[in-house]
Amino acid sequence: MSATLNAEAIDRYRFPAADCSRIPYGMYRDPDIYALEQERIFRGPIWNFLALEDEIPNPGDFRLVEVGDTPVIVDRARDGSLHAMVNRCSHRGSIVQRATHGNAKTHVCCYHQWSFDLTGNLVGVPFQKGVKGVGGLPADFDKSCHALRKLRVESLNGAIFGTFSDDTPPLREYLGPVFTHQVERLFNRKLRILGYQRQRIFGNWKLYTDNLRDPNHGGLLHMFQITFGIARLNATGGAKLDADGKHNLSWAAQGGRAGNAEDPGKDYGDTGRGDMNIKLRDPSLLRYHKEFPDDLTLAVTSLFANAALQQIGNTLAVRQIRTRSADEFEIVSTFFGYEDDDEAMQRHRLRKANLAGPAGLVSMEDGEAVELVHRAIVRDGQDHSVVEFGGRGPVRDQENLISDVPMRGFWMYYCKLMGIPTGETAS
Template identity: 30%
Template sequence: MPTADPSRAPGSFAGLAGVDRVAGRLYTDPEIYAEEMKRIFYRTWVWVAHESEIPEPGSFKTTQVGDQPVIVTRDRHGTFNTLLNRCRHRGATVCDQRSGKANGFTCPYHNWSYTLDGRLRGIPYPDGYEGVLDKNDFPLRRLRTESYAGMIFATFDAESEPLVDHLGDAKLWMDRFLKQTNGYPAKVLGSHKIRFKGNWKIQLENTTDGYHFPMVHKSWMASVDAETANMMSFMDDPDAQTHALGHGHSVAVMAGEHVDLDIDDGSEAIQPRFQHLVGDLTAAGESPERIRRYMRSMHGCGFNLNIFPNIAMSSSFLRVLIPISVDETEVWHMAIGMDGGPENVNRERLRIHEHFQGPFGFGSPDDAEGWDRVQIGAVADPTMPIMVNRGVNRETTTDEGWPTSHVTDETGMRESYRMWKAMMSDD
């Protein structure tokens, strides 16, 4: 009788992640992927929506928590709900639209119908269920749902720590990110999806990987004006740093002068490419101070914030990762703008977003090519380690207690894998 491989026992996978390297199996092993769904995506807080995507009672969107389909709704009382998209009768999905507005949800198979907060509202031909079924006992399963700064998260774990505790020091950076909306509420201006043939953690690593930027994104750097290229030339900038924030979260600071958009010493010139907007806003009666604020926030904030396990607040957009399988991941890029601000400023932000993140842009296609190649290569000797040791010997600790190194170092990845290891452990 063959001896069982102890490294495949639940809880043993945690040993595959070291301090500064992880086994390539973390990208390729279906058993590890299945365990990640149980121990990470079904246990912790997972980002599901921005409040602007479901703006009024009856609004909804569909998405996933891990690999399970869910509906995020705003009910009649304005409360956000995350509902498992599975009829309690025979298991069919009750909603197949990406987003919209509804009075409730009806299963197309046998027409069991549910309210916006998941209660079972009606059953056709109910006489067959007399004495058999009480409608109060069969609502759609509800996930615990909380929000911070307009960002909605859900978890299957009713005993999980409060969302604000999970976010920890990332809250400071979330607040800074939202300063780019210049006092107006944030809203999602638009989104698009891409898929790549690779594991979800490959994309998770990318958000705070400043090391790849000048190599992978040469074409983007060559396509922009000199001022934008200079702003993103951080390789030799000692103030460009990555901080590990705890709980798996990290932030990569690339343009320090834009970290807090409330701070403006007046030295930064408005880019010539935006002079047409300056003229339009001046004609519309906006003050010079207000116009300067709009222009300084055009590229968003000066950092990428990674919130474990599936959402990044990256410069001027949201990047959401949706695991599909061990070797396939869906990525949503969501442009962020002002709800109530000048629409010509929002349009310009969209054009900037499309230039880098759009399907014909200069950024996402190059990133996705790299992610695909990592997955292909990782199949070759999956016991060989993936290295995340850049900068480990020059890492320091800030007054806030954040492990910190240069933005080209892999401090953020090490933080993600610290959380991964903790959640994949039996302890």
């Protein structure tokens, strides 16, 4: 992307408040902004979640993922080491590995059969010397100069992250103590992978990261969650952020505030959100079996910029955001439990998996909400969303669920990486 186009894209929109309490709609719709994000965010100085070690447990195991819209192979080499490389042949640019997962000795491009080892090095070129001294590559062709582009890789408790940048700080430093703890909390022992869900949403990927950092919507949009008390805005909960505001943990816990305990619907009296006294014929779907040393029953840990770690009761998953364009993205969710789960707990986790995903009883509304916003802001890109729940000014931890502050933290860090100036904080 040319420097001129960079400047033009950035200059099109104005953040009038330094605290990002006003977000210009054009930031979600502009294809030039999207292209710049691929360069400065996903290929920039951040750690992108790639996969789980328990998805590639054996030498030769691999999975295909995406960093932004860049196709990437994640694999385990013969010596057990982890590697990630761009899934694009250094010959003509074709996709090399086409199977979504599997076990391989090498990755071979079907177009001209160039082969790469599990670390991404070029190891085989058919007819490199031609036939009978005719054709082939120049005599000084050096395979070592034509490896697949490699990412730096680090793993924390079996969660694999990758970065394109040599300047990205070590993973623990990038996450900070709160979010290092959240990764260690969730991936505290050997996992059992239960399955996957994929969802394509016709909207901008940042509308979804906004949604993840907006605990305010969870107790208003999601009727199942409100009706059956999984997470109501009058209950105990809040949000934690790292020092930059880029990562966020939205949480709710057992005990503590309960709003109006005698009449749980009273606090929702002016919302028109329905009958709080409906009961499930089989309430076991809502049962939470305590399995962590804390009291969190709902914890969504959003890691800048492409992942969310999900605990909704006993359903556990990692959601990875894969961008397609300014107008489309995909969410790939990896559901898991622990290897030492008994059969009853495994069945319970699988049942509760119905709470999340594209048809989830809790979260099916999220994709629709993103698309509703994306369609409505197709024009008037200089107009702004109002992000002021929780107040204006500095970004800090929140002790309640009625807050937009985590969303502002994301945008402040986003503007820093993108080189987008922000105005003076509104009064």
